[in-house]
Every structure is written in C-alpha cells, then in structure tokens.
Amino acid sequence: MSLTVLVTGASAGFGSAIARRFVRDGHRVIAAARRADRLKALAGELGPAVLPFPLDVTDAAAVAALPAALPQAWRAVDVLVNNAGLALGLDPAYRAKLSDWETMLATNAAGLMRVTHALLPGMVERNRGHIVNLSSTAAIYPYPGGHIYGASKAFVTQFSLNLRADLVGTNVRVTDLEPGLVGGSEFSAVRFGDAARAAAVYSGTTPLTPEDIAEATSWVVNLPAHVNINRLEMMPTCQASGPLVVKRKE
Numbered sequence: 477m478s479l480t481v482l483v484t485g486a487s488a489g490f491g492s493a494i495a496r497r498f499v500r501d502g503h504r505v506i507a508a509a510r511r512a513d514r515l516k517a518l519a520g521e522l523g524p525a526v527l528p529f530p531l532d533v534t535d536a537a538a539v540a541a542l543p544a545a546l547p548q549a550w551r552a553v554d555v556l557v558n559n560a561g562l563a564l565g566l567d568p569a570y571r572a573k574l575s576d577w578e579t580m581l582a583t584n585a586a587g588l589m590r591v592t593h594a595l596l597p598g599m600v601e602r603n604r605g606h607i608v609n610l611s612s613t614a615a616i617y618p619y620p621g622g623h624i625y626g627a628s629k630a631f632v633t634q635f636s637l638n639l640r641a642d643l644v645g646t647n648v649r650v651t652d653l654e655p656g657l658v659g660g661s662e663f664s665a666v667r668f669g670d671a672a673r674a675a676a677v678y679s680g681t682t683p684l685t686p687e688d689i690a691e692a693t694s695w696v697v698n699l700p701a702h703v704n705i706n707r708l709e710m711m712p713t714c715q716a717s718g719p720l721v722v723k724r725k726e
Contacts, residue, residue, distance in 0.1 A: 479697070482506040482553045484533055484591060485560030487514035489661030490610060493686035494557055497694050499525045506550055508533075509560070533560045533587030542594045552602060555697055556595050558588040558632075559610045563667040566621035577624040584628035589635065596639075599648045606649040606697050609636045610689075613656040613709060617717050629654075633707070640706060649704045651696045656711035659683035681714045 481498045485491040487509035495505045499522045507515050508531040515528035527550055533539060543551060561584040564576035592607060599605025614622050615629035636652035643650065657678070664674035688710070696705040 479503040479554040480506065480550060480552060481555040481557065481697075482508060482529075482591075482595065483557040483559055484508045484531070484587075486518065487511040489663065490658075490686045490689045491557075491559045492518055493690040494559065494693050495526060496522065497687070497690035498555075498697075499523075501694055501698065503555075504550075506546065506553070533591055534582045536590060539587070539590040539594050542591070543598060551598070553595050553598065554604065555606045555608065556591065556599075557608045557610070557693060558591055560587055560591075561610060561628075563625040563663065565667065568621060569623040572623065580624050580628050584625070585631045588632060592635075592639070596648070600643070600646055604647045604701075606651070607636075607639065608651045608653055608693055608696060609633075611636070611652050611654045613654050613711060613717075615654060616709070637706065640704065647701060649701075651705045652707045653689070653692060653696070654707060654709040655684055655689055656709075657681065657683040657715045658685065658689065660685045660687075682712055683714070684710060684712050 479498075481503050483491050483495050483505055486495050486505070486507035491507070491509065495507050495518060498505050504525045504527070506527045506529050507518055508529045509515055510530065510532045512528065512530040515530065519526040519528045527547070529546070531538060531542065562580065564580055565572055588609060596607070609632050611632040612629040614626040615633040618626055633652050633654065636650050639650045659678040659681075664677045665671060668674050692708060692710060696708060699705070
C-alpha cells in the first residue's frame, strides 16, 4: 500500500534521508521545510513522488492552514514525521542566550505540537495514520549544556506517550524515536556555528548516520498496522549512558 508521508525539516539531514527512504519504499512524500531551494532540488532528484512544500513550523498561521493548503490529492496524510528541530549552543544555563532557548522551544516543542494538532484530526477521522516524533537520548540522559535542548526533547517524548493514551482504540499509531550520537547532518554545525568545533564532536567515533534514522523510521511505519512501537532509543556502539557525576573536592 502506498502511503502519503509528510516530513518536516526535509531539506537536509534526517529529513532528506527519511524522504529518500520512503520514496524508495514506494511511498510519496510531502517534503516540508523552510529552504524552498533545497526542497526543489530534492524533488528534482526523486521525481513526482515528492511534493516540495515550503513551511516554517514556528509560523502558527502557516501550520494551522496546512491541511487546506495541500493539493487535494495530497491531503490525506498517512504518516507525519515530526523531524524539524535544532540545538543551539552548549554553554551552561547561566551563560546561555535566552533567544537560543526560545528558538529551540519554538521549533522543537511548539512547532511539533502545531503540526501534530493540524494533521491528527484527519488521521482520527480516517481511522488510520502514524506520527513519528524525532526526540533524542537527551530527553532521558542529561548532560552539561543540554538544558533547554534536553527539556524540549523530553517534551517530545512525553507528548508522544500521552498521544498514544488518547489514541487507544483507534488505528492511529505514535512512535517516539530517540537517537543518540548522529553524524552526517547539520546538527552540530547549527549548534556551534563553527565547522571545526562541529567536526570535533565526531572525531574518533563511528556515529549513527541519517540513513540509520531513516531505516528505523521506515521499519516502525512498515510494521503490521496493529503493532505500535512506543519508544525506540538508538545509539552507536561507541556511545552509552554513563555513570552519575560526582564532583569531588581537590
């Protein structure tokens, strides 16, 4: 069965990898993101199975208008992949920029919430659908400098689980996908604004890749319709959760 999949943040990284994977699986993809030129290039690469759709998830009015703004033949969205998100900075909370905190919350939490609110009623009415929310291991495991990024991803995880509670008895599924260290995307470059510092994050490691995240997304969506993967935590073998920190006096 061919599905209509809407992917936010589809212009790069996880989003473009997920779009490519779903097209490869025989589905069609509404590729949503702010950078229209990249969406156009993705559609040029993948053909008519991709509908480029410029969208800023922080624009409340644009997101609310989303269901009616889609072409009629694309409005029955079967799968929503809430991928749009970012991290900014790694300074401790007492030196962080408030504007960075506000941007992370506006995108990672409020943006995801708005897109879900726009598309979920249609899924319930049709009694089919799947929402895949891109959270992070930062939602579970704190680290210095994680503060609002981790908190925003904790929102994603808890929101996902609570959506499932509301959807029991329907055929609408919700999955919270929680990757750890992933290279090959713009994540660290955006976070630090410094290519060398971004590259150092992955030095000496074999991190997960955007294609690994796309594989996991494809797997949970293509399982039998009665199977719901609630949470899926992923880490590369070079990473694990660590011990609690104990600060000792010198």
